[in-house]
Amino acid sequence: MTVxxxxxxxxxxxxxxxxxxxxxxISENIANVDxxxxxxxxxxxxxxxxxxxxxxxxxxxxxxSHINLSQGAFSENIEFRQVEQSSADGNTVDMQKEKxxxxxxxxxxxTTLRVLSGKIMGLKSAFKGE
Amino acid sequence: MSVFKVxxxxxxxxxxxxxxxxxxxxxxxxxxTMASNKQDVYKARHPxxxxxxxxxxxxxxxxxxxxxxxMQEDTAATAHYRPNHPLANKEGYVYSPNIDAVAEMAxxxxxxxxxxxxxEVLSTAKELLLRTLQMGQG
Numbered sequence: 001m002t003v004x005x006x007x008x009x010x011x012x013x014x015x016x017x018x019x020x021x022x023x024x025x026i027s028e029n030i031a032n033v034d035x036x037x038x039x040x041x042x043x044x045x046x047x048x049x050x051x052x053x054x055x056x057x058x059x060x061x062x063x064x065s066h067i068n069l070s071q072g073a074f075s076e077n078i079e080f081r082q083v084e085q086s087s088a089d090g091n092t093v094d095m096q097k098e099k100x101x102x103x104x105x106x107x108x109x110x111t112t113l114r115v116l117s118g119k120i121m122g123l124k125s126a127f128k129g130e
Numbered sequence: 131m132s133v134f135k136v137x138x139x140x141x142x143x144x145x146x147x148x149x150x151x152x153x154x155x156x157x158x159x160x161x162x163t164m165a166s167n168k169q170d171v172y173k174a175r176h177p178x179x180x181x182x183x184x185x186x187x188x189x190x191x192x193x194x195x196x197x198x199x200x201m202q203e204d205t206a207a208t209a210h211y212r213p214n215h216p217l218a219n220k221e222g223y224v225y226s227p228n229i230d231a232v233a234e235m236a237x238x239x240x241x242x243x244x245x246x247x248x249x250e251v252l253s254t255a256k257e258l259l260l261r262t263l264q265m266g267q268g
Contacts, residue, residue, distance in 0.1 A: 016262075020133060023258065027136045027251045028193040031143025033244050034150070035179040035195055095247065106254050113261055120266030 008123060011052065012116050018048060019109040021074050026102045029081075029093050036089035040081040042101065047077045133259060135192045138184075140252040142194035147245040149177050149197055154238045161229040164210075166217045171207040172227045174234075175200050 022043050032038040083092045153175045160172040180198035185191050205228040213222035 023255055024132075024136045024139065024192060027139045027143075027248075027255065030244075030247050030251050031139045031146075031195050032179075032181050032193060033143075033247070034147075034240070035181045038181045038193070041193075099247065099250075102251065102254070106258060109258050110261065113258075113265060117265050117267075124266065 003123065008119055009116060012112050012119070014052065015112045016109065016116065018043065018045075018074055019105055019112060022105045023102070023109065025078065026098055026105060029098045030095070030102065033091070033093045033095055033098075036091060038091050038093065040083075040093045040098070041078050042081055043074050044077045044079050048074055051077065136255045137252065139192055139194050140248045140255070142196065143248040144245055144252075146177070146179055146195040146197055147241045147248065150241040151238060151245070153177055153200075154234050154241065157229055157234050158231065160227060161231060162226060164215065164217050164224040164226050165207075166219045166224060168207045168209075168225050171225045174203040174205070174227065174229050176203065176237075177201075 025041050025043060029040040029042075032040075081092055081094070081097075083094065085094075086092070157174045163172050165171045177197045178199045178201055180196045181193045182196045183191050183193050207225040208228050209223045209225055211222055212218055212224050215224045218224050
């Protein structure tokens with residue numbers, strides 16, 4: 001029996017990448033809160049989940065122009081935030097929303113991290129066989 | 131490395147907000163700076179922020195903040211009749227800048243809050259990355 005790390009980690013290694021990308025996007029929104037005309041962006045989580053379900057088969061990158069899925073796999077799921085209250089300078093950052101989203105994302109990241117950590121420790125104890 | 135881009139983003143936001151704080155300080159400090167003619171009067175300065183998209187072709191592009199320029203306010207100077215003032219002109223007038231102290235204070239609070247938010251982002255991101263380094267260790 002061989003140990004398949006892809007199977008062992010399940011969706012969680014991809015989830016970690018997703019949350020990391022999201023941390024970056026929300027930090028951009030927070031940094032650009034006073035930039036005129038800046039449009040806040042975020043990842044559509046449900047869309048990502050659906051895409052992952054649909055393409056459970058992984059694609060091999062055999063050519064340099066092939067898209068590396070692990071790097072920018074969520075680019076097509078990035079959407080501009082819908083604003084409830086528009087501002088005069090065209091900026092669409094709602095700081096309260098962004099802070100809430102950032103906190104939520106940090107907790108999700110840590111949860112995934114804990115799950116992965118648990119899986120790694122499980123594998124480690126299985127290797128040792130003590 | 132893409133993981134560390136969040137530091138670039140929050141850092142650029144912090145430096146932009148710090149510049150804004152500096153201009154507020156400069157505007158408030160020079161609120162009573164007199165001049166002998168209207169042209170030499172200090173004019174309130176405000177930074178203009180711009181969002182810069184980096185690594186556009188790279189798919190995981192980042193939008194950092196850049197200060198694209200300084201805007202000088204064009205408000206008319208206030209004339210004071212003070213013949214004994216060392217800077218007074220022939221008619222006995224000195225001119226002071228027309229600085230809106232209340233608006234400057236509001237600007238200062240906004241800049242300070244935005245700076246705090248960026249610091250928070252930075253420390254959370256740092257915490258997450260440090261924990262990632264310890265993945266599987268306990």
